[in-house]
Amino acid sequence: MITIHGVPLSVHTRKAIVTAILKKMDYKFEVVIPVVPGNPPANWNSLSPTGMIPAMQDGDFTLADSNAICLYMEKKQPAPSILPSDVRDYGRALWFDAYAGGTIFRHVVHPLFHQTVVNPNIKQVPTDKAIIDEVLTNVQPKILSYLESQIDGKYLVGNAMTLADIAIVSNFIVYQYIGYKLDAAKYPKLVKYVKDIAATEAYGKALEDEKPFVANMGLDRSFLN
Ligand SMILES: N[C@@H](CCC(=O)N[C@@H](CS)C(=O)NCC(=O)O)C(=O)O
Structure with a gap:
């Protein structure tokens, strides 16, 4: 095991x-x-x-x-695969995984999470609102617009859930847990995409299993209803 x-x-x-x-x-x-x-x-x-x-x-x-x-x-355990067999889709799945960790997490979710949860609740350090403003005003729009331009169907790449969906959506789960909302008027495809992936059987089970941690930390789970 x-x-x-x-x-x-x-x-x-x-x-x-x-x-x-x-x-x-x-x-x-x-x-x-x-x-x-x-x-x-x-x-x-x-x-x-x-x-x-x-x-x-x-x-x-x-x-x-x-x-x-x-x-x-x-x-x-190769099946079901989290990587597409088509060579270009395979490359794109790896790209989106890298983008999720290196760009969305590092430049958006990590600073927001640290400023709103870790600093005030764990490290007892005041929230730096200038960092939050910078992320929301100058960093995030380019990233969300890019993702909006890349979505064309239920999955980001190919016709099954891949590492790309697992990684990208994971960022927006935390983003919403800490109270930020994706603007459906500006990013309609992204909003629907995140909701649909979160509602798949595997993602839904993971999110259900983490419920007690979310409740314990006083985070907002209402976007999943
Ligand atoms: N490249 C690493 C990044 C892991 C990472 O950033 N983990 C965060 C939580 S999501 C962490 O451990 N943060 C606590 C710390 O930096 O001490 C991976 O993909 O696993």
Whole structure:
């Protein structure tokens, strides 16, 4: 059995969980909250050399990084695949995964999450409203417009859920948990796309499983109703 270590509501941990659920893999979950001092287990440094979540254990084999973990699961249990067979679709799925982590998370969700949740509630540091304004006014519009231009159907790439959908939508789940709304007038395709992927069986199960964490942190789950 695979053990996934992380926090279910983390953007990157959710990628591993949705992939495991989609592939009907035998997995269990261990909570590790890196931003809370003293929380990670004693062997955390060897499980996750960066200290970040998620990390995974499969017998005596360990692995960190959501991308590595998802691709490990893809090899271990190929069906259903999270990567398209068409070479261009394959390339685009990997691109969107990289864009999700390197651009959407790093430049939008991470700063918003830190300013609205981590700083005031965990680190007891005041929220820097200038950072939030910068993200919402100058950073986010280009990213959301780009995604709006790329959506043409239920899935971002091909005709089944891929790593691209798992990674991109995971960011917008957290974005909405912390109270930000996607403007349906400006980004109608993106709004529908996120809702439809979140409602798929595998994503729906992952989101259902993380309900207690969301409630515990006082986050907003109403957008899923
Ligand atoms: N490239 C990594 C990024 C992981 C990452 O940024 N994880 C965040 C949570 S979503 C984290 O661990 N943050 C806490 C920290 O930086 O200490 C991956 O894909 O797994």
